[in-house]
Amino acid sequence: MKKQHFTVFSIICLLNLLSPRLHAQDGSAKAAEEEKEARKTVHFNGLGRTYLGQTAIDGNILESDSATVRNLTDGEFLLDLILNATPNDKTEVQAILRLRNEFGGFFGAGQTIEVRELWARGVIANALKYRVGDMDLVMSPYTLYNPLEEGVVNEAAVFAPQREVIYYEQFYTDANTRRLQGAKLDFGLDFTEGLKDAEFSAFLTRIRGTDFFTIPSRFVAGGSAMFNSVNFNDSLGMKASVGVNYVNTFDDLQSGEATTGIRNSVFSVSYNLTAFENKKLALRLVGESGKSSLENRNDSVSFFKETDTFLDVGVRAEFKPQKVAVTAAFVDVGPDFFSIGAQSKRVNFDADKSYYDRIGVDDEKRDPALFDLTRDRALYTFQLSDRLMPYDARYSNTLPYGTATPNRRGLRLDAIYGSDADRIEARIDAALMSEIRGQGTNELKNFSLLRAAANVNIHHYLSWEKNLRFTFGYQYENVDRGGVEIEQVDLQSNLIDLGLEAELFESFELLLGAKLFSANGREYPPRIDSFNDVIDFPTQLNADDSESLIGAGFKYEFKKGIYLTVQYQQFDSKRGVNNPLDYGLNQVFALFNMTF
C-alpha cells in the first residue's frame, strides 16, 4: 500500500517537473508587490452563539412514570475565534479556538476550551497547491461523499437555524464534503491541443489513532484526475470530461500491537460526455462506474475478501431557455459493494439523544424522531463507519446510504426547474429500484421513491421588495416484497415539509413551518454486525405511526450572518390509535448567532 502511495506521489512530482504550463487550481498567488505586502496580515474572525431553550414532554407514555423530568432547561454560550494569518502571499494558516460554557456552568464547571480546527495551506512554485491539517474533502458519490440525512425534503426556514447548528458542529457543507485530517496536494495542467485541461488531486488522512494494543491507526488515502476536452465539433458542441477516482481506507498494522485490520478500496471512472450543446439545448451522457474491494487481514494474510461493482449511467437533457434539466439514469450497485467514504451516514440512529433518550416506566430507549433529527446534534456524526450504519426504514428505505446504497438496481430520474431568482424553483427526484440479493429470503424487495420540492417566491409575483416565500417538500416511499406470509413486506411512508417566510419589516421575518410524517406497514430492518453482513432481523417493524412537528417564530437579522431567532415548536408522535407509547415534546428557544 505504501508503495502504491509512493508511486502516485512520484507521478504527481514528475508531472510537476515536466509541465511548463502547470497552474495552481485556486490561483491564490498574486503577483503585485503591494498585494504581497497587503496579504501579510493577521485576521481575527469567528462565530458566536448563544442558545437558551426549554423542552417539555407529555403524553400517554408518561402515565405511571414519575421518574422522567417533565421540563428540561439547557443552553450554551460559545465563541469560535478564528485566527487567520498570511505570513506571505503563498502561505496561509488558520486556527479556530473554541470557548464554550454550558448554561448553568460556573467557576469552571461545564466550560471547555479546545482547538476546533487547524490547518495550513499554500502554493509551491505557483503550481502545486498543498494543504495540511483539517480539510473538507469530496470526490464522487461512490468514493468519498457525505450523503444527506433523513427527515428532510425541502425544510421550512423556521427549522433552518437548528439545522445550521448541526451542520456547523459536524462540519457538513452543501458540497457533501467529509471532514478529514491529513495532507492534500492539487495541481492542474493546461493543454493546447485535444485536451483543454486536467486537474489532479491526492490526499492522505488519518481518521483514527491507535490505542497501541488492539486498535490500529486507520487512514484514508486517495486521489482523482479529471480531464476536460476541448470542443470536438464547434457546431455540435461535443466535448467530454472524464475522471478517475481512487480511495483506499486501510489500517496500519505497523502501529501498536494490532495484528488485524481492514482494506477497503474503491476505484471508479466518472464521465460527462456532451453529445450536443447550443444556447437552447444540451444533451449529455453522465455517469460513473467502478469497483470496490474489501479485505480483512491478519498481518499480511487476508482471511476475508470480497469485491463488487457498480454502474450508474444516465442521460441528461438541459432545456436552457425553459431552465429545465432532466436526467434519467440506470443504476446497478452490487450487494457487496462497500465504500466507507461514501456509505457512512450522517445520522447515527444508535446514538444517545441529548433530550429524553429514555422515557416511560420501563425506561425504554426512545426512537429518534423528526424532533430529534431537526435539532439534536448528538445524533449526527462526521466519523467514517466500517460497517453499514443502522437506519430507520420509515424515514429512508430506498437509498438509506445515499446514492451508493448497495444491493440496488433500477432507474433514477430527476428534473430541476428554475433558480431562486425565479418565481418558482422546483425539483423532482424519483427512483424505482429493486434488490439484487434478497434479505432473509430469495424474494426481492421493490422500492419506489418520489421526492418533490418547490419554492414559490411570492414576492416576485407581487413585486414586493421584501421576502415572501412559500416552501413545499414531499417524499413518498414504498417498499413491497412477495413470498409466503412471513416474507411479505409492505411499508409506505409520507413526509411533507411546509414553510412560510414573511419579511414583515426590514430584516424581521415571521417564520412558520411544519413537518408531517406517516408510516404504515411491515418491514424487517436488518441488523448488520460488521461491514455489510446482515446477521439478523431482530424485530418485525409493524408501523402505524404518525409524527407532526410544527414551528413558529421570528427572526431578526441585524446584518448578514448576525441574527436572533425566538421560536416555539410542538411535536407529537403517535403509534396507532390510543397507543400507550404516544408522547409529545415542545420547546421554546432563543438562538443568537453571530459570524464576524
Place this chain on the structure above:
Amino acid sequence: MMMSQYLKIATCIFLMGALTACEHEDEPFAGPSLIDRYGDFTVIQELSVNTTLVDFAAGETVIFTAEFNISVDWVIEITGTETGAVKRITGFDKFINAENATWIGNTTDLPFFSTEMCTVELLVPEQEDFVNTADVEIVSTRVYPGSLFTDFEAEPGSAIQFGNFEFELTNQTGRQNNAIAAQGDYFYFLQGTDNVVPNFFVGLINISSNITGETYAPLPTTIPENLYFNCFIRSSGTPHGIAVIQFVFDSNDSGAFEDGTDQTFQLPGDFPLNWTGWRHINHSMSEVGMTQAQLQKLVTIRVLLISDMNSQPSPPISVEFAIDYLTFTQGGPLQL
C-alpha cells in the same frame, strides 16, 4: 487527436464499465431465513445435559443440548438451590450445543456456586409457555484465576486486626457464616453506628498480608496497569453507609504494617453502599496510584466502615456491609 478517436476511447471506457459493473457474486440471500426466524415455534429436541454430577475443580464442564425448528432467543438459567447463585447462558440459534451452551462453573449473579444441587431451566422469552428443566449437582466448585488475598474461609488469627477505636461497631462485626457468602461459607461483616464520636468513622479492620502466608501479598503481576484488585461487597441497601478500601505499602521495610509510618493508598472516591446484595468491586492498581515498587511490598489491606453524617438523620442510624473474596487478577478484572 481526431474527434472520432476520442469518441472511440470514450465508448470503450463506457462499454467496459457497463459490462463489468453488472456482474455480482451469485450468493443466496443475506442474513438468516425469515421463515426460520419468524415461523411457528416447535421443539425438535428437549433440553438435555451431558452429566448430572460435575467436578468443576477438575476442569469438567456441563454441556447443554436442545434443538428448535427455528432460530430464537433462548436463555439457560442455572440456579444453585442453596446459595441462590445464578448463571445465565443466552443465545440466538436453533441449535443449542457445546459451541454455545457450555457451563464452566462460573456465575452471572453473585454469590458463587457452592457444592450444591442446581436446577436448570431452558426458556424462550418469545414463547412464554415454554420451559424445559434439568438438574445438575456440583461436587466441586470452579477454581478462579488470580492470587487470592483472603476469602475468610480459614480462621485468620492475628492476621486481621480489629479497629473499634470509638466503640461504635456492634458485636455482630466479625467473620460470619450466618448468611450466604459471596464465595464459600464465610465473609467478614462490619456493622456500627457513628453515635459516640460523630466523625464519620465507625470502625475498620487491617488484613495483614500474613493471611496469605507471606510477608507481602503475592500478586500475579506488579505492573500497576495490569494488576486488578477484586472483592465482593454486600450491602443491605440502607442509606448513609460508605465502604473504603485502602492499600498499605511497607514504607520502612519492617515487614509489618505500622500506622502513621507506612504509606496508604485508596481509590479516588468511595463506594456508597446504595445497593442490595453482593456486588463485584474491581479496579486496576494504577487507579489507586501505587507504583510497581510499592506493589512489591503490599503489607496490608485496610477496610473501613464510614457513616455519611452529612446525610444521616439525628440520631444517626446503623450502617453495615460485608466483604468477601479479596483477590488480585492480571490483565483485567476477575471474570465471573
